[in-house]
Every structure is written in C-alpha cells, then in structure tokens.
Amino acid sequence: MGLNRVLPHQTTDRFLTYTGYETDLIFTQGIDLPGFASFPLLETDQGRAALARYYVELMALGQAAGMRVLLEAPTWLAHADRGAALGYDAARLAQRNAQAIAFLSQLRLHHDPSAIISANIGPRRDAYAADAQMSVPQAQEYHAAQLNTLAQTPVDLISAYTFSDPIEVIGLIRAANAVYLPVMAAFTVETNGRLANGMDLAGAIAQVDDATDGYAAYYMVNCAHPDHMALIDFATQPRVRGIVANASRCSHAELDQATVLDAGDPVEFGQLMAGLLQKAPQLTVLGGCCGTDFRHLRQIATCLT
Incomplete structure (x- = not known):
C-alpha cells in the first residue's frame, strides 16, 4: 500500500475527486461499458487513453485551483460477481485490480x-x-478477495462508494482492517436524504462504527443531487468528510431508466456544493458523480476558491 501520504481525514486540505466518468464515457463519448464496468478499458491502448484523459485533467484542475486530488481507480465493479457476469475469473480480476493501481x-x-x-x-x-x-x-469474505489483491499494491486508500446496506459496509471495513488498509465508506441517499431502507445517515454511521470499533477513516455521501444531500444535517456529522454529487435531481429509479444524460446546470451545481460546505466546513472532499463532467468540477473549484 501507499506510504507517507496525508489522507483527507488527517488534514484540513480540500480535495477534488471524480466518480462520474462512466456516465460521461457512455453518454458523451459513446464508449460502450458492458455492465457499467470501466475496468475492462485497462486492457487496450484506446481504453487506457480514454481513462487517462480524466485523471490528467483532474490533476491539472486541482493544481490550478490549489486543491489536492483523489484519483479513483476504475475498480468499482472489479469484484467477483460483477466480474463473473462479464466473463472474468478471479485471476483476471486480480490482474485488473493490480493494473489499475499501477496505471x-x-x-x-x-x-x-x-x-x-x-x-x-x-x-x-x-x-x-x-x-x-x-x-x-x-x-x-466476499470483499476480502478484492482487498487482498489491493493490499499488495501502492494504493493509498480504499473508497467504498454507493453503499446502501450498513451490514455490507461492516463486512467490507472488517476485510480492510484485516489487511491494514485505510478505508472510507460512502453511503448513497435517496431524494429524501435517507438510505434506501429508510435509515438516516447518522444511524447508519453509528451502526457501522459500533461494529468496527470506528475503523473507517471517515465517511462520505455520494450519488445524490446536492438538494437531496441538503436534507442531511452535516453540521452534526463530524465523521462525514466529503460529498460527491449527481448532476440530476432525478431519483435513482428514474436514472436507471434514463436513455439520455441529465447534466443539470453546472453553475448551479457548483453553487449548491459551496452552500453545503458553508454549513459544514468539515466537508473537505468534493466532487462529481453520475451525470457530471469537468464543467461541474470547474464550478466546484471556482466557487470554493
């Protein structure tokens, strides 16, 4: 794993990140991602070039804005069940996970x-x-397979994104703890600001922390519009250090059925993200999720600087 790099929970520095490139690749770049998986792009020169453009531009934007950046590896679906549906066995998945971090x-x-x-x-x-x-x-046991591979790489952080089941998060955090990897968990909320099972964010975090001795480095919320996140009282949630938001106000059910991209209003998006930060200054990791692109990320950087 990576050494001697200060992680978001260890500093007041602001970080910019991007987890929305799959929707941009599919809807804007016209690149097919079977099963919504981006890790197969690592296998070709063309695919690696498509991914590299996002990371290089993110680093340039961060440097211009005076923000540090979190580079999210294309490993979101590079685990057993999702990989098997695409024809990947355990050995090939391990190769792609290691390749992603080396890349x-x-x-x-x-x-x-x-x-x-x-x-x-x-x-x-x-x-x-x-x-x-x-x-x-x-x-x-399920998540340990992927984490055991990642523990052999120079990765700095495990980021568990788009989770809605605290029980699964507990298992994943315990698997990360077993191989001494720092881990962040991001919950997804619905249009009412609550998890899909109706639990509020505070309850979910408390359940996970109680079962894992607070091992998670910090928590985030992702894959929801800033308006939906505004229903959460982040000021009373010091363990929540970041938000990665969707461009669209649509529900997840509506987004699942969408055939065109709803990019929303990038200027408004940046203003809403800055508004959330004003209410909760501990939110130091900010970025774009589904439907966003670098117009949205530039607006975040502009509004914060």
Missing part, C-alpha cells in the same frame, strides 16, 4: 506526486437495494 501510479508520478490513489469499491449487488443482502461474515 494511476504512473500518471501520478508524471503529473501530480501529491495525488492520492484510491481504489473505488462498489457493492456486491444493486447499489440502491433496500434489503440486507448478506450477513457480516459473508460480506467480509
């Missing part, structure tokens, strides 16, 4: 040595399901 390590070396490399980990099944899908031991 980002080279880009960081040439463009921004201060950047943080984060391995983006997604849930086993539907990110927006309301039911408890696994027991804690089952979740720990």
